[in-house]
Amino acid sequence: MTSASGTEATYANVSGQQVDQRGNITVISTDSNSWLGSASKGPRSKAELVAFAPNGSVLYYNSSHTRYWDVDPIEKSNSASRSGSGETVEYLYSDHMNASQCPDFLSKDYWQSNEYANSVPYAQWQEYTRSHSGDGACTRNGIVQTNLKTGETKNIYSEITPGKHSTRWHDGDRINATHYAVADIFLDRTYIVNTETSNITWQWNAQSDYDPATTGREYPIDWTHINDVEVLPDGRIMADLRNHNSIVFLDPTKPSDQALDEDWTIGQTDNHSILYEQHNPDYIPRSNGGPAVTIGDSENNRVIEYQRSNGTWTRTWEWKDAHIQWPRDADRLPNGNTLITDSNGDRVLEINRWGEIVWAVDIAFPYEAERLPGDESAGGTSTSAAGINSNANGPIEQVWLGIKDALAGPMFSATQYILPQWMGFLEFGVAVFGLIMALSWGVVEAWWLSTPIRERIIHSIRSP
Ligand SMILES: [Ca+2]
Ligand SMILES: [Ca+2]
Numbered sequence: 390m391t392s393a394s395g396t397e398a399t400y401a402n403v404s405g406q407q408v409d410q411r412g413n414i415t416v417i418s419t420d421s422n423s424w425l426g427s428a429s430k431g432p433r434s435k436a437e438l439v440a441f442a443p444n445g446s447v448l449y450y451n452s453s454h455t456r457y458w459d460v461d462p463i464e465k466s467n468s469a470s471r472s473g474s475g476e477t478v479e480y481l482y483s484d485h486m487n488a489s490q491c492p493d494f495l496s497k498d499y500w501q502s503n504e505y506a507n508s509v510p511y512a513q514w515q516e517y518t519r520s521h522s523g524d525g526a527c528t529r530n531g532i533v534q535t536n537l538k539t540g541e542t543k544n545i546y547s548e549i550t551p552g553k554h555s556t557r558w559h560d561g562d563r564i565n566a567t568h569y570a571v572a573d574i575f576l577d578r579t580y581i582v583n584t585e586t587s588n589i590t591w592q593w594n595a596q597s598d599y600d601p602a603t604t605g606r607e608y609p610i611d612w613t614h615i616n617d618v619e620v621l622p623d624g625r626i627m628a629d630l631r632n633h634n635s636i637v638f639l640d641p642t643k644p645s646d647q648a649l650d651e652d653w654t655i656g657q658t659d660n661h662s663i664l665y666e667q668h669n670p671d672y673i674p675r676s677n678g679g680p681a682v683t684i685g686d687s688e689n690n691r692v693i694e695y696q697r698s699n700g701t702w703t704r705t706w707e708w709k710d711a712h713i714q715w716p717r718d719a720d721r722l723p724n725g726n727t728l729i730t731d732s733n734g735d736r737v738l739e740i741n742r743w744g745e746i747v748w749a750v751d752i753a754f755p756y757e758a759e760r761l762p763g764d765e766s767a768g769g770t771s772t773s774a775a776g777i778n779s780n781a782n783g784p785i786e787q788v789w790l791g792i793k794d795a796l797a798g799p800m801f802s803a804t805q806y807i808l809p810q811w812m813g814f815l816e817f818g819v820a821v822f823g824l825i826m827a828l829s830w831g832v833v834e835a836w837w838l839s840t841p842i843r844e845r846i847i848h849s850i851r852s853p
């Protein structure tokens with residue numbers, strides 16, 4: 390086992406998880422619900438980056454950061470260190486800092502000297518910064534390159550954002566050896582940066598196309614929650630506006646106010662039936678049966694795919710089961726399987742083309758999973774081209790799915806976010822809503838006894 394920074398104690402979440410064998414390395418990043426991602430307060434409070442080797446053993450482990458987000462395998466030609474070897478990944482982390490460690494963001498000297506800050510007007514910088522002043526904290530957002538076999542690590546780029554809630558970057562995408570695209574949650578934009586100079590060479594501000602007064606959540610504290618960016622094979626940029634329930638397509642050769650290709654937008658700001666605060670859209674190009682996009686449709690508790698034909702998007706695939714709760718990633722693999730992170734279901738699973746679970750890892754609060762050497766859904770085929778159908782659920786699962794549909798929405802996910810791991814959907818549902826829904830305990834217990842989650846819950850309670 391190779392470990393960059395672990396002791397035996399830090400393996401609590403993945404200890405004993407000699408997972409089933411797979412053909413390649415699987416990398417999983419996890420989120421945290423604690424201030425510093427500390428290991429001492431239970432699994433969901435600890436952020437982890439873990440890679441499982443093809444034989445199922447832990448190949449790489451790191452829990453030194455407050456939170457982990459996107460992970461991308463990188464090709465040798467795109468590696469900033471030129472050391473990409475098929476086991477090299479680039480990932481984003483967040484590290485929280487106390488107010489005493491934070492710069493004087495509001496001073497004009499800071500704004501003038503910082504490339505990230507002065508890429509927006511001073512007034513805008515002040516407005517956004519002030520909206521987070523109540524946090525008493527700031528966050529270092531960093532991009533790191535790591536060889537999972539040797540543990541060799543290189544810092545690529547980082548910037549400090551004020552606050553912590555809704556300022557932490559979740560995703561970026563490498564363009565070439567020097568340029569990188571960032572989904573900038575703090576400033577409601579996506580931008581391209583030269584990571585060697587920190588010079589920002591292009592940006593699209595959501596204000597160019599959406600009205601802060603009538604769209605998204607509260608402006609500017611958490612308006613768009615732009616959480617994903619992908620550079621497409623044709624050079625366009627696809628970005629995910631979570632709080633606008635929309636995925637947008639941008640032309641980075643054009644200035645911000647001309648970059649949006651409105652005809653391509655998936656979703657509508659006030660229509661939760663298309664997308665509902667989604668994560669991690671992956672573009673499948675025409676050469677693989679697209680244009681199609683696989684998406685973690687998080688608040689709808691499902692993973693889905695949209696296919697573009699005749700200038701419109703149609704939902705062509707959906708997968709969900711009774712357990713799934715706030716999924717944030719779905720990657721179509723080259724063999725037609727789909728790799729899913731079930732964030733509040735505390736598992737990563739792989740389903741086959743018939744919707745059956747063929748591989749699973751029990752891990753707290755996963756954000757992202759990657760099966761190397763692919764990048765997200767690279768090499769995967771659209772469901773319509775591959776003839777993959779949506780899954781069917783049995784009668785007991787249908788009962789739970791009905792309850793979850795009735796409860797779906799950010800308020801319930803926020804409750805899940807702060808609950809300890811053992812107070813998952815099942816327990817919460819039984820405790821609060823089971824009576825309201827007048828479910829018989831027989832039905833509840835049948836489902837309870839039939840699911841492996843019970844073993845894990847008991848294990849979590851015994852070893853906090
Ligand atoms: Ca990724
Ligand atoms: Ca990425």
Ligand SMILES: [Ca+2]
Nearest residue numbers: 669671719765
């Ligand atoms: Ca994905």
Ligand SMILES: [Ca+2]
Nearest residue numbers: 720758759765
């Ligand atoms: Ca992924």
